[in-house]
Amino acid sequence: MEMAMQKRFILVAGGALLVGVAACVDLNEDVIAGITPGSYGTQPVFEGMVNGAYSGLREFYAQERGFTVTEFGTDIYTKGSDGSHKYINDYTSQLNAGDSYFRENWDFLYRGINNANSAIDQAPRAQMDTTLRAQRVGEAKFLRALYYFDLVQMYGAVPLSLHETTAPSTVATRAPVDSVYDAITRDLLDAEAVLPATQIKDYGRATRGAAQHLLAKVYLTRPRGADSLSNETAKKAAGDFANAAVYAQKVINSGLYSLLPRFADVFDFRNERNKEVVWSIQYTADPLTTGNGNQGHLFFLMEYDAQPGMMRDIANGRPYKRFRPTTYYLNMFDRTKDSRYDAQFTRVWYANNAATIPKDANGVPKYKVGDTAIVVLASNADTLQYIGKPYLVIPPKKYTSKLFPSLNKFMDPNRSSVNETRGSRDFIVMRLAETYLIAAEALLRDGRAAEGLPYINAVRTRAAIPGQEAAMQLTLAQFTLTELLDERARELAGEMMRWFDLTRTWTLLYRGKLGNSDMKPNVQQFHMLRPIPTTQIDRTSIPFPQNPGY
Structure with missing residues (x-):
């Protein structure tokens, strides 16, 4: 009986319509506690739906389930003494489709997508200033793109839904990776066109710079080949590296952001809203609105x-x-x-x-x-x-x-x-130092290392001990992908990027075995994708293939 009941629900329908309306994102908006008949089309409900699309961020970012799948099992972090899920670091057979973190991340990211879909689909009915409405739709598209970007990097081909799910369904298919990336790119281009340069009143809402930074990373990441060599060739031919550089440079040259004088200042608790932050997820001291908090x-x-x-x-x-x-x-x-x-x-x-x-x-x-x-x-x-x-x-x-x-x-x-x-404290998802490193990597991999060198050296100059700025400069001969990945480690450790960095550059096996003795005996090529959760496969009424190796 229990299994029969389970078969009625599919995980991509996990975000019911009203979830987006009842959530609070602490963006100086009133919490919408429920929907009364006829209230669709009103500005407060629509604003509440957009706010609800932000809430899923707090289920992945700055949470143990998010840190575990992005920092564990890499060249820079291994297991400490406490906690479970150590097999995610070790890549043993327990890293499988039944693991709760892979299931929870899948569920929460799709719930966020459905909340964004709900806001986008309901937007035409919202009676409000058209410019503000367009900005809110841009926010929802930015969030949908981010959720899908996290999903496609972890799981590969995933179900692609661009409209709200209003009823349970047991039908789902895995869309090709190219289709998912096409949807992500369209959403971000749409968002870039309507989002404001800054969000002074509601700090934490998506901005044009955040959309551009994410677009740069999407172009840098999008896979186009079955192996490292073919992927590099195809990405260069498709203009991915060139586009990544262009969008990173848009952020850098906007004049809205700057590297702080000292690396330590970026994470000063008293200085959260600083000029280096491109976009961060907001947490508060209010237990009623902050969820699990930044952990x-x-x-x-x-x-x-x-x-x-x-x-x-x-x-x-x-x-x-x-x-x-x-x-x-x-x-x-x-x-x-x-x-x-x-x-x-x-x-x-x-x-x-x-x-x-x-x-x-x-x-x-x-x-x-x-x-x-x-x-x-x-x-x-x-x-x-x-x-x-x-x-x-x-x-x-x-x-x-x-x-x-x-x-x-x-x-x-x-x-x-x-x-x-x-x-x-807020959790920084995008900051200018990474934008510089995205530009550096994109230009390096596009065959324009001389153009990329100043970007990595700008980050290294800021990192230098006073008086050592010149000594921290890389020469053109020293500027390699290996050094770029080392620099990302030194600058961005713990910021939920490392596993993505290694899979993006096809270096998970090489660098993982080199740096992490606990993963060395077990990690294999198929670990560049995570397993599709068993619950997703079991609750789908048509065949839903698992990733190879699992």
């Missing part, structure tokens, strides 16, 4: 709170120990020139628990609250400088799944309590 502060931290002189507090975070940086990644940094290692990894903790501070033979504490309690070294050679220190010193040779340099980009000191998981 990035949880997953990248080591177990500092179980060490001598330490206990868990709000400032240092709640350490879930999910994601540990690989040695391969940490060795990408030249710490004599590049500020980003020290800027984004917490390596020193100060004592906050007098009760556990070690004592000498006379019972005297070896240090006081506020003194250094833990130092995580970046080099084994540095150990000599710390011989005889009273606090815990952890060189690389003593890194474990519980003790490691901790990414601090998402730290949230404004949480209400020590164990609060819901963070309120």
Whole structure:
């Protein structure tokens, strides 16, 4: 009986029409609690539907299920000591169609698509200023394009629906990847034409720059060949790299955005709405509107709170120990020139628990609250400088799944309590440093490396330790795809891009095996796509093929 009931519903119909209306996106709009007869066509309902299309973002971005499928199982991040889904990092047979994260991401992304479809389909009935209505449709198309872009990168050919689903259905087919990318591109071109340059009143709504940045990445990513060589040739012939460069340059040259002087300033909690942010997802401190909150502060931290002189507090975070940086990644940094290692990894903790501070033979504490309690070294050679220190010193040779340099980009000191998981800081999805790196990659792969070199060097100049700017410049001979991917790692780690970077460049196997010993024995070519969820296949009344290898 249970299976019979399940067969009545298909996952692509998971976003019922009213879901979009009841959601709140914290964009200074009133929450629409329900629909009364005859209210379709009114501006408040239409605005609520558009707002609802944003809500699905918070189910993927800055959530564990999103981080796990984008940072785990890459050359730069491997498993920490805690948490489940470690097989996604290890690429064992447990990475299969029954995994809950692949199912949940599929469901939530399609729910977001249906919410966007609902707003787009209902727009002609909305009685309101036509210019504003066109902008709202542009927002919905931007969001639909983003949801489909995430889906097609993970799953390949997927069902393509461009109209609202108003009733359950058991019929679905996988549209060709080209068709999905064509739809994404059309939506983004439409959005670019009507979206405003800025959203001063409602910060967080889609803008023209966000559409252009995403278009650049879509052109850069779109696959056109069955292997790396044929894909590169076909993409160049199709003008994908040229188009990616053009749209990245539109954002860079718009005058609306700028690289902040210091890398560390980008993630300053007090400076969320800065000039480098092209577009971010909004979270708030209001538990009624923020959903699960930005949870990035949880997953990248080591177990500092179980060490001598330490206990868990709000400032240092709640350490879930999910994601540990690989040695391969940490060795990408030249710490004599590049500020980003020290800027984004917490390596020193100060004592906050007098009760556990070690004592000498006379019972005297070896240090006081506020003194250094833990130092995580970046080099084994540095150990000599710390011989005889009273606090815990952890060189690389003593890194474990519980003790490691901790990414601090998402730290949230404004949480209400020590164990609060819901963070309120925005999650940056697009920022100008990445736009520069998109332009650099597009021009490099288009055979115009000399034109692309200044873009990667602009990012490296900003990253330089003062006085080392010249030393951070790459020469044309040094500007390779390998160096470009290293640079993306140094700049964008943890920002939910790495698995996409490696699959886009056909380097998941090579770099994964090189950098992540846990995935090395098992990763195969078919892992460049995720498995279609079993629930999707079971609930479809016509054959719905699984991705090869699963």
